[in-house]
Amino acid sequence: xxxxxxxxxxxxxxxxxxxxxSYFSKxxxxxxxxxxxxxxxxxxxxxxxxxxxxxxxxxxxxxxSLDTLMGHIDDIIKMEIPAIALFPRIDSNxxxxxxxxxxxxxxxICRVVKKIKSEYPDLGVICDVALDPYTDHGHDGxxxxxxxDNDKTLNVLVEQAIVQAEAGCDAVAPxxxxxxxxxxxxxxxxxxxxxxxxxxxxAAKYASSFYGxxxxxxxxxxxNTVIDKSSYQMNPANSNEAIREISLDINEGAxxxxxxxxxPYLDIIYRASSELKFPTLAYQVSGEYAMIKHAAEKNFLDLxxxxxxxxxxxxxxxxxxxxxxxxxxxxxxIKNL
Ligand code: PBG
Numbered sequence: 449x450x451x452x453x454x455x456x457x458x459x460x461x462x463x464x465x466x467x468x469x470s471y472f473s474k475x476x477x478x479x480x481x482x483x484x485x486x487x488x489x490x491x492x493x494x495x496x497x498x499x500x501x502x503x504x505x506x507x508x509x510x511x512x513s514l515d516t517l518m519g520h521i522d523d524i525i526k527m528e529i530p531a532i533a534l535f536p537r538i539d540s541n542x543x544x545x546x547x548x549x550x551x552x553x554x555x556x557i558c559r560v561v562k563k564i565k566s567e568y569p570d571l572g573v574i575c576d577v578a579l580d581p582y583t584d585h586g587h588d589g590x591x592x593x594x595x596x597d598n599d600k601t602l603n604v605l606v607e608q609a610i611v612q613a614e615a616g617c618d619a620v621a622p623x624x625x626x627x628x629x630x631x632x633x634x635x636x637x638x639x640x641x642x643x644x645x646x647x648x649x650x651a652a653k654y655a656s657s658f659y660g661x662x663x664x665x666x667x668x669x670x671x672n673t674v675i676d677k678s679s680y681q682m683n684p685a686n687s688n689e690a691i692r693e694i695s696l697d698i699n700e701g702a703x704x705x706x707x708x709x710x711x712p713y714l715d716i717i718y719r720a721s722s723e724l725k726f727p728t729l730a731y732q733v734s735g736e737y738a739m740i741k742h743a744a745e746k747n748f749l750d751l752x753x754x755x756x757x758x759x760x761x762x763x764x765x766x767x768x769x770x771x772x773x774x775x776x777x778x779x780x781x782i783k784n785l
Contacts, residue, residue, distance in 0.1 A: 464676035472765045480763040483510055485780055487529050488574065488729070489775035491562050492665050494537040496655035507739055507745065509773050511537050514560055521564060521571070529780035531572030533621065533771055534560060534781030536581050537666045546590060547582030552607045558615035563672040569628060574648060575612040577605050577633065578624040586675045588624040598626050598681055605629050606636040609645075613637055619646035621706070625653050627681040630700035648729065651697040652690035652716055653682035665734065669772040690716045691723060698726055706771070709733040711758060714765045721766030729769040730762035739775040752781055 452459045467473045492503065492511040499513035511622045512520055524532060536556045542549050549555050555736035561573055578588040579601070582607075583590060589601030603626065609620045620637075622629045630649050645664050655678040663675070682689060690713075694705050707717045708731035740758060755774045762770045771777065 450548055457749065459584050461504065480760060480776065482759050482763055484528050484779045486531060486759075486763065486767075486769050487775040487778060488531045488533055488769060488771040489524055489529050490519070490533045490535060490773060491517065492535050492537055493556060495539060495556055503661065503665045505660070505664045505736055506773065508578070508777075509665070509737070511665065514563055517560065518542075518563070518567065523570065524722055525568060525571060527693050527694050527783070529779055530777055530779065531574060531618075532564075533574040533576065534617075535576055535662075535666055536560075538581050542586070542666065543582055543584040543592070545584055547579035547604070548583040550579055551604065551611055553611050553614060555611075558611060560610065561615040561617045569603065572619065573613075573617045574621050577586040577609050577610070577612070577620050577629075580668045581666045583668075586663070588677065588680065589626060589660035596626075597630070598680075599647060599753055602629055602632045606632050609633045610636055610640050610642070613640070613642040613645040616643070617704070619648045619774040621648040621650060623650040623653060623706075623708075625650070625677075627696075628700070630697045630702050634701035636697075646708060647701060647702040648704045649697040649702040649780060650731075651711070652685050652693040652706045652720065654713060655679050656684065656709050656712070656733070658780045660734045661738045680762070684712070687716055687719065688756060694720050694724060694726070694728075698724065703727070704729055705767075706731050707767075709736060710762055710770070710772075714761060717762060717765040727768050728766060728773060730765070730767040732758065732762070732770060732772040732774070734773065738775075753776075756781060 467477050478766050480720040494513055496513040497515055500510050500516045503509050534557055557575060564573055580586055580588045587596050589596040605624060614619055630647055633647060697705055704727040710730040710732040717728055738754045741755050745750050755778050759765050759770055759778055
């Protein structure tokens, strides 16, 4: 070999492989670490007794009735995962065009929250604020002449958030993308004695095809029609707009913000955490889970490595927490179980 150092003075004194080649130095020089503390597990709940049905498009993820859910939550507690995010699957004959069941203090979500908080008061319980699991048309808000009406929807979302706070959840997470909802919800929670209920806002939520399996999981789509939410969810072409969305939610009183989906929007997570310096969560959504899981089932990639690598990308981008359907798998890997 020619003497490379004549042309490249840093060679061979700088050898980046040196540190990579031992386990101890790899650990010490690791710039980011994935911890169980970072994880939030989304859970699908359904009516009935003894139900544990697998979601076809999400192998390994199930819908639970309250009784079977409690056993699953035991595992989550054993793994020391700090929080869960709940999503209901509502029977189609209980849905209507206004999503009125969302406001019933005895609805599935409220019953589930009460039970979980009574058994596990320290587990963080996050409830989604949006009407899509409850409406027969599958939109997140109320339709007026076929269009989701922002201000009419706000009135309902506020009620939904209060009902969930009253059931005892720790945080409400508006995922509807209506303008002004964080301010409206904060005001209403405070007026009703729920100053301590957090708002974790889906501040930058894109109109994404990666939600496909979720809509299957909560049965919010009618047969094969794809619901177009692009009049309220964000245009995937935009990033400055995400910073505006997130800044508005911060000013309206959000305690944390979520960027969703995760992997296709790492640049947004990076900008939100570095420019706004605000607690930013990543949501690795159902379609991201499905892609990795299905590829692994076909032996196209190593599942365990792909889980950790994909979750680390969120930490590198600056997320302080991650909602992921892989949370339990990741916790087991982190703990070497
Ligand atoms: C709806 C909601 C969606 C998700 C969470 N809350 C879907 C949507 O907007 O249609 C998606 C989560 C996922 O895909 O994992 N309010």
